[in-house]
Amino acid sequence: MYIKSLSLVNYRNFERFTYTFDQHGCLISGENGSGKSNLLEAIAYSAYGKSVRHHNDSDIVRFGVNHFFFQAGFVNHDEAYSFDIGYENNRKVIKLNGAILSRMSELYKHIKVVYFSPDDISLVNGTPRLRRSFIDTAIANTDWEYLYKLKEYNQILQQRNALLKSDFEEKHKQTWDTNFCTASITIVKKRLEFISKFEKVFNRIYSEITDKEEEITFNYKATLQTNLSQRDLEDFLFTKEQREKEVEHSLFGPHLDELIIKINGKPARDFASQGQKRSIVIALKLAQAELIRLISDEYPILMFDDILSELDNERTRNIIHNISKEHQIFIATPNADHYKDFDLRHLELKNENIDEV
Numbered sequence: 140m141y142i143k144s145l146s147l148v149n150y151r152n153f154e155r156f157t158y159t160f161d162q163h164g165c166l167i168s169g170e171n172g173s174g175k176s177n178l179l180e181a182i183a184y185s186a187y188g189k190s191v192r193h194h195n196d197s198d199i200v201r202f203g204v205n206h207f208f209f210q211a212g213f214v215n216h217d218e219a220y221s222f223d224i225g226y227e228n229n230r231k232v233i234k235l236n237g238a239i240l241s242r243m244s245e246l247y248k249h250i251k252v253v254y255f256s257p258d259d260i261s262l263v264n265g266t267p268r269l270r271r272s273f274i275d276t277a278i279a280n281t282d283w284e285y286l287y288k289l290k291e292y293n294q295i296l297q298q299r300n301a302l303l304k305s306d307f308e309e310k311h312k313q314t315w316d317t318n319f320c321t322a323s324i325t326i327v328k329k330r331l332e333f334i335s336k337f338e339k340v341f342n343r344i345y346s347e348i349t350d351k352e353e354e355i356t357f358n359y360k361a362t363l364q365t366n367l368s369q370r371d372l373e374d375f376l377f378t379k380e381q382r383e384k385e386v387e388h389s390l391f392g393p394h395l396d397e398l399i400i401k402i403n404g405k406p407a408r409d410f411a412s413q414g415q416k417r418s419i420v421i422a423l424k425l426a427q428a429e430l431i432r433l434i435s436d437e438y439p440i441l442m443f444d445d446i447l448s449e450l451d452n453e454r455t456r457n458i459i460h461n462i463s464k465e466h467q468i469f470i471a472t473p474n475a476d477h478y479k480d481f482d483l484r485h486l487e488l489k490n491e492n493i494d495e496v
Contacts (some may be wrong), residue, residue: 140214140215140216140438141214141440142160142182142212142213143384144157144212145182145205145209145210145212146211146240148207148208148209150252151174151177151180151182151201152174152251153174153178164441164469164484166476167469167488168471168472168473168486168488169488170473171473173488174442175445175473176192176267176471179469180192182211182440182442182469183254183442185213185224185250187243189223191268192258199321205224205228207226209223210222215250215437220233222250223285233246235249244286251278251280251431251437251439253425253431254424255443255446256444257443259424260418260420262275262423263335263400263419263420267303271398273396273398274330274333275289276443277329277337277430278329281430281435282329286324288322292325292392294393296319296389297316297466298315303383303387305475305479311406312380316377319376319389319392320363320376323365324365324372327365327396328361330396331359333398334357334359336430337357337426337430338356340426341422341426342355343354344422344426344461345418345419347457348422348425348461349415349420350453350456350457353402353403353415354428355400355407356400357399360396361396362391362395363393372373379391397496400419403413407419413414414450418450421458422474425461432463436468438465440466440468442468442470442471443468443469445471445472459481468481468483
């Protein structure tokens with residue numbers, strides 16, 4: 140899979156930008172503020188239907204206007220895909236091959252991108268929500284219908300939380316508890332199956348890029364014991380009903396589960412060095428990419444937002460060696476010389492307001 144062309148209008152720094160990419164990728168350099176990260180973000184937008192760095196589409200509109208547009212052309216197994224998005228006054232329309240998408244999750248089925256960012260260190264240091272989001276995104280890369288299950292769970296959770304804030308009838312709550320337990324079992328089962336596959340791939344990659352005998356393990360801490368029967372789970376929720384009524388929201392479920400990353404048996408958040416944490420998050424993303432390849436037989440596009448420059452030369456060389464040449468690779472950096480071993484076509488952004496390249 141690779142992106143062949145990209146056109147942007149009023150997207151962040153870019154008033155107008157048009158470029159045709161090489162199948163192997165591109166090294167994007169330039170001073171701070173020249174639009175390197177924004178260019179990577181635009182490509183990744185095609186895979187997720189949203190920004191990987193901003194919560195709101197209004198945040199990525201060029202200053203002084205109220206709309207943006209971009210078009211991207213992709214090739215996957217010799218089949219061409221066109222991705223178009225138009226945004227104006229808080230309304231967004233996404234098209235794939237000319238057809239309007241009713242669900243953004245369909246993009247996961249066709250376009251595969253793995254985005255490496257300096258902020259990925261939060262996968263080790265940050266909140267459980269970030270690790271849950273990583274797991275869910277990685278699962279959706281190869282099982283895009285999982286997003287429907289996740290959306291269904293979140294809708295049930297929302298309804299159940301609303302119920303806990305009201306004077307409900309017990310029979311009504313039992314119905315929602317049944318739905319809630321069924322959806323919870325599905326989500327947790329999918330996550331556990333993924334983690335089992337992921338951990339093996341991750342440890343192979345981590346050992347290759349670090350050359351160290353460090354043991355990294357993943358412990359999924361569920362707030363609901365989903366190995367119990369449906370009836371036992373419902374009985375458990377009944378015993379916690381009064382407590383949940385007092386706080387007016389669900390205190391158990393996959394939305395509160397935790398993935399604990401350990402190094403040599405201890406929490407990596409507290410005991411890993413900065414270098415180890417950087418290596419862990421890079422290995423997390425490389426393992427995500429490798430599972431996409433193994434399961435879907437597709438090489439996802441890899442996008443590095445200048446994350447390798449913080450590692451020592453040995454680890455950088457190991458990472459470069461570990462990446463297959465079948466991937467299309469994009470690297471954004473202020474220092475192009477640091478990545479000369481990738482042998483990629485070089486695009487230099489020279490100013491903030493680019494008309495055309």
